[in-house]
Amino acid sequence: MLTAAALNSPSPADLWEMDRSHSLHPWTNFGSFQDKGALVITKGEGCWLWDADGKRYFDSVGGLWCTNIGLGRREMAQAIADQAERLAFSNTFVDMANDPSARLAARIADLAPGDLNRVMFTTGGSTAVDTAVRMVAYVQSCLGFPDKTGIVARDHSYHGSTYLSQSVGKRPGDRVPEFRYKEDGIYHLSPPNPYRRPQGMTEEAFCDGLVQEFEDLIARVGADRIGGFIAEPIQASGGVIVPPEGYLKRMWEVCQRHGILFIADEVVTAFGRLGHWFASWDAFGVMPDIICTAKGLTSGYVPLGAMIFSDRLWDIMARDPSRWFTAGFTYSGHPVSCAAGLKNIEIMEREGLLANAARVGAYFQNRLKAMEDLPLVGQVRGQGLMICTENVANKATKEPLPDGVNESKRISDAAEAMGLIVRPLAHLNVMSPPLTITEAEVDFVAEVLEKAIRKVTDELVREGHRLG
Structure with missing residues (x-):
């Protein structure tokens, strides 16, 4: 039982435990949730989020395809x-x-x-x-x-x-x-x-x-x-x-x-x-x-x-x-x-956000398309401000890695550690940022995501997976 102080003025650890002990999230995986709990977000402004510990993340997922005008609008x-x-x-x-x-x-x-x-x-x-x-x-x-x-x-x-x-x-x-x-x-x-x-x-x-x-x-x-x-x-x-x-x-x-x-x-x-x-x-x-x-x-x-x-x-x-x-x-x-x-x-x-989505969306698509040169990325695809990278083991045959490798989640975890949130879905990493995103912010997403993909690629090779 949590104390009154913990309920009224919870620490980050208190919030994490309250959620883990009492919440059923959409699409809960019981094993990972009971082990690791959830990332507790406490603040949002524009394309950025802050967790309960005060760490800042760029939300390239746009909440769940939805924070189109950005957060924190007074x-x-x-x-x-x-x-x-x-x-x-x-x-x-x-x-x-x-x-x-x-x-x-x-x-x-x-x-x-x-x-x-x-x-x-x-x-x-x-x-x-x-x-x-x-x-x-x-x-x-x-x-x-x-x-x-x-x-x-x-x-x-x-x-x-x-x-x-x-x-x-x-x-x-x-x-x-x-x-x-x-x-x-x-x-x-x-x-x-x-x-x-x-x-x-x-x-x-x-x-x-x-x-x-x-x-x-x-x-x-x-x-x-x-x-x-x-x-x-x-x-x-x-x-x-x-x-x-x-x-x-x-x-x-x-x-x-x-x-x-x-x-x-x-x-x-x-x-x-x-x-x-x-x-x-x-x-x-x-x-x-x-x-x-x-x-x-x-x-x-x-x-x-x-x-x-x-x-x-x-x-x-x-x-x-x-x-x-x-x-x-x-x-x-x-x-x-x-x-x-x-x-x-x-x-x-x-604010002309539809025009911004079209203009910056085209830049986003072009900027990430270069990642198809990476050995793990089979295709970068999308339109406007929705885009994904599809990970494969073999670029010629498009064969995916075994499901248990969970490479897209490993990529999203690596990106999160560097302050970027992307969404892992099967063998994909998906992005749908707010329509307010700038070209400079696209560059940040691309740079961090590439680092995360390279990091996981190196890990997979060391584990004996053949890629390319």
Whole structure:
């Protein structure tokens, strides 16, 4: 039992022990957590974090793809405080609304492409995807196709961690035997990863094969049983997978031909990550029926997600005025979260952060591309301010190291010791820094990451691993 002094004025060691003894973290690995606990962060400013001991780190992960405007913004804190004082909560069920949620819905509609003028607020990205998948079945039923409920996704995709959204996603390592997942009516296609295409195949032929795979699935299952297709424009935590040229648009065209709704999961890519408010149309030429977003919508200051959908879908659902759309959350349209969203958009516009993301993002991609000369790095890939290095044992065959080597975690640990946070995912080291990042800060990330990779490479060679 902790003393009152430890609870009220905890030391760094006290904080570490409180967390280790009482917290269940998302994606906890019990062995490592019980042994090493967690890094306790106590302060953030811009792209930088400080731990409980006062050590400073550059956060190249951007929180979790989300701290787009950077941390420590006084005007954001003030907007949140002002709204909490004025109206801390008001529900938005049925026929209730509040000032910030109404204004933010209109603002999002103004930024979204085409006729995506309708918004349902959620608590985050998982619940936005969950609601979107349910809306697909609802719309198809309204159109007279009650059996057209199947959802097509891709392997290596991540769409959230509710029961339904995690069932739709299929990222390696997320499916554990202790949990159960919805299997019926959910189908998965190959990931559009050009780096892992068959040896000797052109990228164009690879793209053709992916599109044909979708057509074959529809022919096998039946277009009358598939209601929606969900895709991240760039598969984020599934490997920063940038699809082949034209892939997304061609998949969208297949959807159009078969009456399949296209859900763009832009939880990561929206609000500036690729230099656009929304990437589907501006970066890939796809006009989705539904866009799911969260993360950069408030830059992580408070939780908020949104499902944005077209006027066409609204008209289909509202054709029968006796219908009810029975989905939503206590915190849908939370006034404090929506006030944060409005202020976040204001800051991004005023400071030109989308343009900065595009400009510095290009520099970031070029700066890190040179790491492909390192013996451990098979590929550096990404777009805008999302990027990863993929580690391999053999650069010619692209064979990875055995999973137990855990080289990406060793790289992230080495970088952390030098004041840089990168995210280890399988054989990748992933980065998605705030949109405020400068070229000088990119240089710092590149220099420290290269040192960390070289350090781990030397260790692996000494341990007997053959690299190159």
